[in-house]
Amino acid sequence: MAKNALQAQLLKAGLVDAKKAKKINQQQQHAIKTGHNEDDVKQALAAAQAEKLARDQALNRERQHALELKTQAANIRQMLSQHQIKDTSGDVTYQFIDAGKIKKIYVTQEVYDQIVKGRIAIARLDEHYPLLPRALADKIAERAPEVIVIRNEKTVPQQGIDEDDPYAAYVIPDDLMW
Structure with missing residues (x-):
């Protein structure tokens, strides 16, 4: 039933039972038939885990950014209402x-x-x-x-006033009412 010496020794020592040895043999035969080996499966699993980690990190960054924006808006609202x-x-x-x-x-x-x-x-x-x-x-x-x-800025009067301007003497006030 055991195909290699190691399996035979494990069976003899009682560390592995016959059902488990048979199941392992079937998995090995299935992997050989389908062309998958453990290295390919491990690489695919590692790639999937890395992709999931990258997605999770991007999602976490987006959540953190949204939380920061929400906190900033709350701080501004508090400043406005208090001051x-x-x-x-x-x-x-x-x-x-x-x-x-x-x-x-x-x-x-x-x-x-x-x-x-x-x-x-x-x-x-x-x-x-x-x-x-x-x-x-x-x-x-x-x-x-x-x-x-x-937020009005203090205006500086223009230095280059045209001398030929007939309206130069009429200054437009900053507080002109509509």
């Missing part, structure tokens, strides 16, 4: 464009002047527009520039 300037409602209307639509907020004259000068910025938080100090708006703009709606 917004309170008690800004007043009678003066400040109008601005957000997503192609004209929006308006009612602020005090002091706040209006600070928005125009660039000391206060306007951000978007869901359907609301919180007012933020300039330093915080700059930090948020580094992480998520789409959140900041208005």
